[in-house]
Amino acid sequence: xxxxxxxxxxxxxxxxxxxxxxxxxxxxxxxxxxxxxxxxxxxxxxxxxxxxxxxxxxxxxxxxxxxxxxxxxxxxxxxxxxxxxxxxxxxxxxxxxxxxxxxxxxxxxxxxxxxxxxxxxxxxxxxxxxxxxxxxx
Numbered sequence: 001x002x003x004x005x006x007x008x009x010x011x012x013x014x015x016x017x018x019x020x021x022x023x024x025x026x027x028x029x030x031x032x033x034x035x036x037x038x039x040x041x042x043x044x045x046x047x048x049x050x051x052x053x054x055x056x057x058x059x060x061x062x063x064x065x066x067x068x069x070x071x072x073x074x075x076x077x078x079x080x081x082x083x084x085x086x087x088x089x090x091x092x093x094x095x096x097x098x099x100x101x102x103x104x105x106x107x108x109x110x111x112x113x114x115x116x117x118x119x120x121x122x123x124x125x126x127x128x129x130x131x132x133x134x135x136x137x
Contacts, residue, residue, distance in 0.1 A: 029089070033065030037078075040069065041131055044076060049127035052104035053077055063088050066123070068109075076131040087111025087120030096125075103128070 058070035070077040092111040
């Protein structure tokens with residue numbers, strides 16, 4: 001029985017090393033996504049967060065990590081999801097579920113693999129922050 005403890009300890013330490021490596025990779029990916037988002041929002045001014053937007057305002061979608069950006073003419077709506085939609089990073093299909101006829105904070109967002117249609121993650125919308133070009137609304 002005593003021999004099993006060193007083996008178990010070794011496996012646990014190996015698991016921690018993998019987690020640290022994965023965390024480092026995730027941090028680098030998050031930094032790249034944030035840099036791309038910052039570049040996309042250059043020249044735009046943020047407004048007051050809104051809890052909901054009309055779906056017609058969300059016709060064109062861009063993905064930056066766990067952040068969704070919807071374009072409505074010269075205005076962008078930025079939504080930082082709650083995380084958990086792992087498929088967002090892989091360009092999976094985004095499926096939203098709304099109970100009010102609008103996209104609102106707390107509405108469910110699912111991702112589905114493009115190839116085999118398997119669910120790949122679930123999260124929810126946060127606030128929608130409008131960004132206007134050159135500070136005009």
